[in-house]
Amino acid sequence: MSLTALLEVPELEARYKKVKKFFFLRESAYDVTSACQLRCDGCYYFAGERSAVRDNRDPARWRAFLEGEKGRGITYVNLAGAEPALRPEVLRACHQTIPLGTVFTNGLKKIDADIRYRIHISVWGDATGDPKYRRYASGKEGPYCLPLQLENYKNDDRVIFVYTFNNENMEQVDEVLRLVHDAGHQITFNVFSVPERHGSMLKLKDTLARTREKMLEAIERYPETVVYSPYNATVHTEELSLRGQFGCPYPRAALTEAKGFGIGKTFRNYRADLTSDADSCCIPHTDCADCRHYAAGSAIVTARLDLHTQAESRFRGWLDYVDTYLAIWILGYQKDKNLYRGA
Numbered sequence: 001m002s003l004t005a006l007l008e009v010p011e012l013e014a015r016y017k018k019v020k021k022f023f024f025l026r027e028s029a030y031d032v033t034s035a036c037q038l039r040c041d042g043c044y045y046f047a048g049e050r051s052a053v054r055d056n057r058d059p060a061r062w063r064a065f066l067e068g069e070k071g072r073g074i075t076y077v078n079l080a081g082a083e084p085a086l087r088p089e090v091l092r093a094c095h096q097t098i099p100l101g102t103v104f105t106n107g108l109k110k111i112d113a114d115i116r117y118r119i120h121i122s123v124w125g126d127a128t129g130d131p132k133y134r135r136y137a138s139g140k141e142g143p144y145c146l147p148l149q150l151e152n153y154k155n156d157d158r159v160i161f162v163y164t165f166n167n168e169n170m171e172q173v174d175e176v177l178r179l180v181h182d183a184g185h186q187i188t189f190n191v192f193s194v195p196e197r198h199g200s201m202l203k204l205k206d207t208l209a210r211t212r213e214k215m216l217e218a219i220e221r222y223p224e225t226v227v228y229s230p231y232n233a234t235v236h237t238e239e240l241s242l243r244g245q246f247g248c249p250y251p252r253a254a255l256t257e258a259k260g261f262g263i264g265k266t267f268r269n270y271r272a273d274l275t276s277d278a279d280s281c282c283i284p285h286t287d288c289a290d291c292r293h294y295a296a297g298s299a300i301v302t303a304r305l306d307l308h309t310q311a312e313s314r315f316r317g318w319l320d321y322v323d324t325y326l327a328i329w330i331l332g333y334q335k336d337k338n339l340y341r342g343a
């Protein structure tokens with residue numbers, strides 16, 4: 001089918017118009033610091049050499065650097081690795097220069113209220129899983145992060161929680177959903193994606209099907225709390241990685257993809273010393289064959305409208321995916337009801 005034919009269905013046209021307003025976004029990613037209180041199992045940040053650089057802590061230098069990024073057409077910043085909340089003045093300088101973006105945090109230290117970025121707080125498990133998967137940098141058993149995160153971000157509209165499913169925590173999501181729901185917050189899902197040459201016990205093996213069931217159950221049970229769609233659940237729990245299903249637009253993959261598409265020309269991933277490599281992606285050192293990461297999917301699936309126009313059901317799935325992605329990444333954007341009804 002052609003896109004024009006699909007847009008003859010009024011609800012599809014309305015949703016397409018809604019999401020299309022955000023097609024101007026051009027993102028890049030920036031490590032803010034190499035410091036972190038934790039050492040989570042399979043953290044890609046500490047899997048490679050990125051953590052070996054010396055942080056640039058000068059807010060004026062960051063401001064000038066992001067002015068340059070603006071000049072390159074970047075309108076959206078992803079502020080990640082290792083723990084950005086530990087550098088509030090750098091975050092403030094970033095926000096004053098490029099005001100659209102997301103900070104990825106473990107939530108153990110509160111980010112000042114004037115920094116109006118979207119805030120993604122990572123959740124790895126319940127009271128039994130978290131201390132095991134997220135040890136302190138000293139090697140000692142880690143904290144149960146969720147109660148601390150909820151305390152730090154009470155009634156904070158910047159926040160969305162991100163639960164990473166791994167090979168053994170599918171059932172732990174029940175406790176997490178209940179606590180996040182009761183606190184009036186929202187949550188979305190990620191799927192553990194193993195770093196290259198890293199034999200983590202958390203890599204999903206025969207647990208993809210159960211993960212999908214738990215995701216669908218959560219969408220059904222907590223429709224106001226869970227920001228996710230059945231199509232997201234489907235593509236993130238296929239045997240094939242996201243790249244296997246859709247290709248990948250990031251520069252790191254574009255070097256070997258037959259045909260470039262999406263953000264390959266503008267995306268860069270900078271280290272905390274503000275250097276970058278030509279072959280970057282949003283989750284460096286992750287094994288492409290196991291890539292099911294939510295951040296990767298936001299660019300990968302969104303960029304493949306062309307693969308979603310063969311059938312109305314696929315297009316419905318794509319619209320839900322983009323609507324979900326915008327609700328997760330844009331502060332104040334409201335997700336609508338899911339349109340996808342299965343293949």
Ligand code: SF4
Binds near residue numbers: 039043045081134
């Ligand atoms: S909190 Fe984030 S950066 Fe720190 S070790 Fe865990 S995953 Fe890595």
Ligand code: SF4
Binds near residue numbers: 248282291296
């Ligand atoms: S890890 Fe994922 S996002 Fe990065 S290059 Fe590989 S497939 Fe693309």
